[in-house]
Amino acid sequence: KAGVTQTPRYLIKTRGQQVTLSCSPISGHRSVSWYQQTPGQGLQFLFEYFSETQRNKGNFPGRFSGRQFSNSRSEMNVSTLELGDSALYLCASSPGRGRGEQYFGPGTRLTVT
Amino acid sequence: GEDVEQSLFLSVREGDSSVINCTYTDSSSTYLYWYKQEPGAGLQLLTYIFSNMDMKQDQRLTVLLNKKDKHLSLRIADTQTGDSAIYFCAEILVNQAGTALIFGKGTTLSVSS
Numbered sequence: 001k002a003g004v005t006q007t008p009r010y011l012i013k014t015r016g017q018q019v020t021l022s023c024s025p026i027s028g029h030r031s032v033s034w035y036q037q038t039p040g041q042g043l044q045f046l047f048e049y050f051s052e053t054q055r056n057k058g059n060f061p062g063r064f065s066g067r068q069f070s071n072s073r074s075e076m077n078v079s080t081l082e083l084g085d086s087a088l089y090l091c092a093s094s095p096g097r098g099r100g101e102q103y104f105g106p107g108t109r110l111t112v113t
Numbered sequence: 114g115e116d117v118e119q120s121l122f123l124s125v126r127e128g129d130s131s132v133i134n135c136t137y138t139d140s141s142s143t144y145l146y147w148y149k150q151e152p153g154a155g156l157q158l159l160t161y162i163f164s165n166m167d168m169k170q171d172q173r174l175t176v177l178l179n180k181k182d183k184h185l186s187l188r189i190a191d192t193q194t195g196d197s198a199i200y201f202c203a204e205i206l207v208n209q210a211g212t213a214l215i216f217g218k219g220t221t222l223s224v225s226s
Contacts, residue, residue, distance in 0.1 A: 006155075033213070043201065043216040056211025090155055092214070098207045100144050100163065102214060104156040 002027065004093045004105035012111045018079040021108045023091030025072050029103075031094040032074040034066060037107070038087045046089075049074050050097050078110075086112045119202050119217035127226045131189040135202030135217055140183060142204040146214070147176065147187045150199045159187070159200075189222075197224045 005024045013019050025032050034046040048056040049068035066076040078085055088107045095101060118136045125131045137145060143164050148156040162169045162176045162185075169176045175188040189196055199219040206213050 004155075031212075035214070035216075042218050043203075043214075045213040045215070048211045048213060056213055058213065088155075092156075098143060098205060098212045100161050101158070102146065102161075102205070103158055104148070106155040 004091055004103055006089075006091050006105040006108050008108060009106065010109045010111075012113060013081050014113050015081055015083060017081050018077060019081060019110060020075055020077045021089055021091075021110070023074045023076075023093075023105060025074070025091075025093030026103060029093040029095050030072050031097050031099070032068055032072060033092045033094070033102075034074070034076050035090045035092065035104075036060075036087045037090060043090070046076065048097070055097065081112045083112050086110060117202055117204060117215055117217035119200075119220045121218065122221050122223070124223045124225070125192050127192060127194055127224055129192055131187075131192045131196070131222055131224075133187045133189075133200050133202075133220045133222065135185040135187075137183050137185060137202070137204040138215075139204060139206055140180065141207075143207060144205045145176075145178065145185050146201075146203040146205070147174075147185075148201040148203065148216075150201065150219070156201065192222075192224050194224045194226055197222055 031050045033048045045058040047066045068074045090107045091105045146161040147159045173190045177186045201219045202217040203214045
């Protein structure tokens with residue numbers, strides 16, 4: 001079974017631009033969550049999606065948004081990029097909400113200049 | 114608040130056992146996790162334990178859970194140089210808002226030959 005895939009793997013944007021990141025979960029998994037990893041703050045929860053609905057949101061500004069499609073694929077969007085948004089964005093896939101298995105993709109490395 | 118604590122560094126010799134410790138905050142967490150992250154990579158799920166278990170063994174990995182003290186440990190037997198990485202402890206929080214993984218800052222394991 002293929003793992004979690006994320007595209008693109010690397011991205012360079014300038015301040016003020018917007019960006020869309022994509023995540024395809026493991027086949028059959030319906031829950032997708034997003035996390036931001038930075039050297040200073042570590043791993044922080046962004047969103048949780050299940051059945052095309054956002055179920056939970058972390059403490060991030062409204063510039064961060066996301067959605068989930070009927071095939072469970074998910075996208076996250078960051079508008080009006082700031083230098084501090086430079087990070088590794090990780091997507092996690094799980095069969096259902098609160099279930100044991102939480103598998104992560106390789107991440108998208110976003111650099112904002 | 115929610116805070117998962119881990120020691121930052123551990124250095125061992127090849128062939129020795131490594132023990133990485135973690136304390137978590139929410140006694141109602143149903144699952145607790147150990148992830149491995151190598152440079153430039155995403156998070157690899159090593160193992161997870163359900164909260165009604167005291168111990169879980171998986172090949173060279175042994176997880177011990179002390180619910181009373183909210184203490185989790187990961188023991189790696191016969192540590193190899195390929196085990197050098199950052200290890201993250203995480204707990205899953207489930208509440209009315211949804212679910213989210215809360216991570217520690219990570220323990221950097223250095224294995225010398």
